[in-house]
Amino acid sequence: MSPLKVAVVGASGKVGRLLTDKLKASSSFSTPLAIVRTQDQVDYFKNEVGVNASLTDIENASVNEIADAIRGCDAVVFSAGAGGKAMERIFTVDLDGCIKVVEACEKVGIKRFVLVSALKAENRDFWCNIKGLREYYIAKRSADREVRNSELDYTILQPGSLELSRGTGLLQPIDRLEEKASVNYSINREDVASFIVQSLLHPDVTVKKTISLVNGDEPIEKFIQSL
Ligand SMILES: NC(=O)c1ccc[n+]([C@@H]2O[C@H](COP(=O)([O-])OP(=O)(O)OC[C@H]3O[C@@H](n4cnc5c(N)ncnc54)[C@H](OP(=O)(O)O)[C@@H]3O)[C@@H](O)[C@H]2O)c1
Known part of the structure; x- marks a missing residue:
């Protein structure tokens, strides 16, 4: 397989940044493209990280502009988000931003798409009473559904509460979540970030799947083969 060129939407975010480094370091991928929303971020990625970068604010860009930015890539990872408290932007970034990127992928013929969503987004009983996060989950659930209804070879990853400690390489088996x-x-x-890389490398077991991600006791390599 020739090295995959991946566009990372939300590359300047905490997951996006870790992912960009992993893609850059792996010989299975060519230099990734960071999709970011300020010129400072573009300069940082080009000069400090050493990857390609495109100034594309997914909230305000048209589908055509996003399509132009990602054209030529083999896959797109969407890890952007407004943050749980930025209520008015949840719908323009996490929901409509995601939908526009999906439409842009369809426009330029990029089939492979990985979305970072949120754990149990489809389960209203789980989230409807979590104070302050109802709108966030409505956006995540709706974005997931748009992705599932698209023509793309998607993988929807649903992580639990995100921490910043070093990776363990261990995930919780789905049946013991x-x-x-x-x-x-x-x-x-x-x-x-490690699991996104593995998903891109193993479309055979991850395409058209929604996968819950929680740290546990199973090595990622074993977890992915059990899907
Ligand atoms: N926090 C949790 O516990 C949790 C749990 C499950 C899932 N998630 C989801 O996981 C994903 C990744 O999380 P994270 O911690 O890496 O998030 P993060 O650090 O907040 O990163 C999100 C990135 O999206 C970018 N972004 C926002 N609006 C944009 C726009 N209009 N155009 C382009 N990029 C834009 C942000 O850019 P700026 O840096 O310029 O703001 C930021 O770099 C998010 O979708 C989040 O909702 C979070």
């Missing part, structure tokens, strides 16, 4: 309720289904961002 509830053992992790007491720790808020937490997962280190580095493990999310």
Whole structure:
């Protein structure tokens, strides 16, 4: 397989940044493209990180402009987000931003798409009473549904509560997820980034799947083969 060129939407975010480094370091991928929303971020990625970067604010760009930015890539990872408290931007970034990127992929013929969503987004009973996060989950659930209804070879990753500690390389088997309720289904961002890389390398077991990601006791390589 020739090295995959991946566009990372939200590359300047905490998961996006870790992912960009992993893609850059791997010989299975060519230099990734960071999709970011300020000129400072473009300069940082080009000069400090050493990857390509495109100034594309997904909130305000048209589908055609996003399509122009990602044209020529083999896959797109969407890890952008407005943050749970930026209520008015949840719908323009996490929901409509995601939908526009999906439409842009369809326009330029990029089939492979990985979305970083949120754990149990489809389960209203889980989130409708979490104070302050209802709108966030409505946006995440709706974005997931748009992705599932698209023509793309998608993988929807649903991490639990994101932590910044070093990756463990270990995930919780799906059938034992509830053992992790007491720790808020937490997962280190580095493990999310590692799993995105594995998803891109193993479309055979990840395409058209929605996968819950929580730290646990199973090595990522074994976890992915059990999907
Ligand atoms: N926090 C949690 O516990 C949790 C749990 C499950 C899932 N998630 C989801 O996981 C994903 C990644 O999380 P994270 O911690 O890496 O998030 P993050 O650090 O907040 O990164 C999100 C990135 O999206 C970028 N972005 C926002 N608006 C944009 C726009 N209009 N155009 C282009 N980029 C834009 C942000 O850019 P700026 O840097 O310029 O703001 C930021 O770099 C998010 O979608 C989040 O909702 C989070």
